[in-house]
Amino acid sequence: MQWFATDPLLSSDHGLDRGLQFGEALFETMLLRDGRLPLLEFHLDRLQRGCEQLSLPMPDVAGIESELRPHCQEPGRWVIKLIYSAGPGGRGYGRPDFLRPQLYIGKAPAPERHSGPLRLLLCEIYLAQQPQLAGIKHGNRLEQVLARREVDAAGCDEGLLLDSEGRVIEAVAANLFVVRAGKLLTPSLDLCGVDGVMRRAIMTLAQGQGLSVHVDDLTVADIESADEVFLSNSLQGIRSAEALLKAGSGSTMVGHWAPGPVAAQLGHLLEDRGWV
Amino acid sequence: MQWFATDPLLSSDHGLDRGLQFGEALFETMLLRDGRLPLLEFHLDRLQRGCEQLSLPMPDVAGIESELRPHCQEPGRWVIKLIYSAGPGGRGYGRPDFLRPQLYIGKAPAPERHSGPLRLLLCEIYLAQQPQLAGIKHGNRLEQVLARREVDAAGCDEGLLLDSEGRVIEAVAANLFVVRAGKLLTPSLDLCGVDGVMRRAIMTLAQGQGLSVHVDDLTVADIESADEVFLSNSLQGIRSAEALLKAGSGSTMVGHWAPGPVAAQLGHLLEDRGWV
Numbered sequence: 001m002q003w004f005a006t007d008p009l010l011s012s013d014h015g016l017d018r019g020l021q022f023g024e025a026l027f028e029t030m031l032l033r034d035g036r037l038p039l040l041e042f043h044l045d046r047l048q049r050g051c052e053q054l055s056l057p058m059p060d061v062a063g064i065e066s067e068l069r070p071h072c073q074e075p076g077r078w079v080i081k082l083i084y085s086a087g088p089g090g091r092g093y094g095r096p097d098f099l100r101p102q103l104y105i106g107k108a109p110a111p112e113r114h115s116g117p118l119r120l121l122l123c124e125i126y127l128a129q130q131p132q133l134a135g136i137k138h139g140n141r142l143e144q145v146l147a148r149r150e151v152d153a154a155g156c157d158e159g160l161l162l163d164s165e166g167r168v169i170e171a172v173a174a175n176l177f178v179v180r181a182g183k184l185l186t187p188s189l190d191l192c193g194v195d196g197v198m199r200r201a202i203m204t205l206a207q208g209q210g211l212s213v214h215v216d217d218l219t220v221a222d223i224e225s226a227d228e229v230f231l232s233n234s235l236q237g238i239r240s241a242e243a244l245l246k247a248g249s250g251s252t253m254v255g256h257w258a259p260g261p262v263a264a265q266l267g268h269l270l271e272d273r274g275w276v
Numbered sequence: 277m278q279w280f281a282t283d284p285l286l287s288s289d290h291g292l293d294r295g296l297q298f299g300e301a302l303f304e305t306m307l308l309r310d311g312r313l314p315l316l317e318f319h320l321d322r323l324q325r326g327c328e329q330l331s332l333p334m335p336d337v338a339g340i341e342s343e344l345r346p347h348c349q350e351p352g353r354w355v356i357k358l359i360y361s362a363g364p365g366g367r368g369y370g371r372p373d374f375l376r377p378q379l380y381i382g383k384a385p386a387p388e389r390h391s392g393p394l395r396l397l398l399c400e401i402y403l404a405q406q407p408q409l410a411g412i413k414h415g416n417r418l419e420q421v422l423a424r425r426e427v428d429a430a431g432c433d434e435g436l437l438l439d440s441e442g443r444v445i446e447a448v449a450a451n452l453f454v455v456r457a458g459k460l461l462t463p464s465l466d467l468c469g470v471d472g473v474m475r476r477a478i479m480t481l482a483q484g485q486g487l488s489v490h491v492d493d494l495t496v497a498d499i500e501s502a503d504e505v506f507l508s509n510s511l512q513g514i515r516s517a518e519a520l521l522k523a524g525s526g527s528t529m530v531g532h533w534a535p536g537p538v539a540a541q542l543g544h545l546l547e548d549r550g551w552v
Contacts, residue, residue, distance in 0.1 A: 022417035091387065093449055130402075139418075146330070148368075
C-alpha cells in the first residue's frame with residue numbers, strides 16, 4: 001500500500017503521532033471503483049461518530065474529500081485507507097492544548113473478491129466489552145491482529161469473534177448476518193465490535209425489500225442452527241459462510257450451511273447499486 | 277519530546293507502521309537519571325513478555341541498549357520513551373511474512389516530581405477485561421487517553437480505574453497500593469491493567485523489609501477504608517493519595533487518607549537505591 005500524509009510523521013519538533021503512541025486514531029477502509037467511492041457518505045458519517053466518541057475535533061469533510069480526489073482518478077478496483085489520527089504532542093496520555101490531527105491516505109489494488117463460501121474459525125480470543133469504544137472504527141486493534149493470526153494458523157478464511165460473555169459479535173474484518181425463519185439477524189454492537197458501513201447498507205437494502213431485520217444477541221448455538229450465515233464488509237460486499245470450525249486437535253466442524261437465497265438476493269442488489 | 281527512529285516512518289515503500297494503523301506496538305517509559313536508566317532490566321523484561329503475548333519477534337536487547345546509549349549521556353533527570361512497533365506492511369490485520377519491527381526513542385526533560393498528596397478521580401470509563409493483553413504495556417491506550425481527559429476535566433491529579441465488574445485495577449498512568457492492617461495490597465492484573473516496573477520494584481523492596489505483600493481483588497470500599505493509599509510509576513516513584521472524588525455536581529469526596537509510614541519508608545528505600 002502506498003501512503004500519503006498531510007504532514008510527514010517525524011518532520012516536526014512537536015513529537016510523534018499519538019496514533020503510533022496510543023492507537024489514538026480512527027480509520028476507514030473504502031472501496032474505490034472506477035473513480036467512485038460508493039459509500040463515502042457512510043464512511044465519513046462513522047468517522048464523525050468516532051470523533052464524537054473520542055472527543056477529537058471533527059474532520060473537515062470537504063477537506064478530506066479534496067485530499068482524496070487526486071487518488072481516485074484511476075479506473076479499476078482499489079482500496080483506499082484513510083487514517084485520521086490525533087496527531088503529535090502531549091505529555092503521556094494527556095493531550096496537547098492544541099490538537100493537530102493528521103490525515104493519512106493509503107492506496108492499493110483491491111484484493112481479489114473471494115469466490116465461494118467461507119470457512120470460519122471460532123476464535124479463542126474474545127472481544128473485550130468497552131461501550132465507550134464500541135461501534136466506531138478506532139486504532140486500537142490488537143484483538144483483531146491476534147484473531148487474524150489464529151485464523152491464519154488454522155488455515156481458515158475468516159474468524160468468528162465472541163465477547164467475554166459468549167455473545168457472537170462479528171468476524172475479524174467483517175460483520176455477521178444470519179437468516180433464521182425468514183428473518184435477517186445481526187448482533188448488537190453496543191459493547192464491542194465495529195458498526196460496519198456495509199452492515200448499515202445491507203440493513204437498509206433488506207428493509208427496502210420488506211425483509212424483517214433485527215439487531216439481537218446471538219449465541220454460537222444460534223449461528224449453528226441458522227438457515228444462512230454471511231459476512232459483510234466494504235471491500236467484499238457479502239460473502240456466504242459454509243462452515244464454522246473449532247481449533248484444536250484436527251479442527252472440529254461445529255456448524256455447516258449452504259449458500260442461501262437471502263445472501264444471493266442482497267448480493268445482487270449491492271451489485272446493481274454499484275456498492276461493491 | 278524529541279524523537280528518534282531506527283527507520284523514518286514513511287521512508288519505505290513497505291507501508292505505514294502497524295503501530296499507527298492498529299496500535300500494534302509496545303512501549304516503555306523510563307527514568308534517565310544522571311546517565312543511568314535505573315530499572316532498565318525490569319523494563320526490557322516487560323518488553324520481552326509483551327513480545328511473547330503479541331507474538332512479536334523478541335527485540336535484540338543488546339541492540340536496544342546500544343541505540344539508547346547516545347541519548348543517555350547528559351546529567352539531570354529525563355524521560356526516555358521507547359516504542360517497539362510491529363513495523364510496516366501486511367494487508368489489513370494480517371501481518372506481512374517478514375515483520376520489520378521499528379524502534380522509536382523519545383527523550384524529554386522529566387516532569388517535576390509531584391509534591392504533596394494526590395487527589396484521585398473515580399473515573400467513569402472502566403477498563404475492559406482482556407486477559408490476552410493484560411499486564412503488558414501495549415500501544416492500545418484509548419481507555420487511558422479518555423480517562424486522562426476525565427481527570428483533567430475534574431481538576432484532579434490522577435484517576436482510579438475500575439474494571440467492568442467494579443474491581444479497582446490501577447490509576448491512569450500508575451499502579452495502586454493500599455495498606456490495611458499492616459499489610460500491603462495491590463490489585464491483580466490478570467484481566468486488565470499494566471504490570472508496572474515500579475510496582476514490581478516496590479513489591480520486592482517491601483518483601484525485603486519483611487512487609488506482608490498481597491495481590492488481591494479490591495473494591496472501592498476497600499480503598500475508602502484503607503489506612504494508606506499510594507500510587508507508583510517509573511517517573512515519580514511513590515506518591516501518596518489524600519482524596520478520592522466522584523465527578524458530577526460539585527465533585528463528592530468518597531475517600532480521604534493521610535500520608536502514612538509505609539509509603540514514606542518505601543519512598544526512602546527507592547531514593548537510597550537510586551531508583552527514582
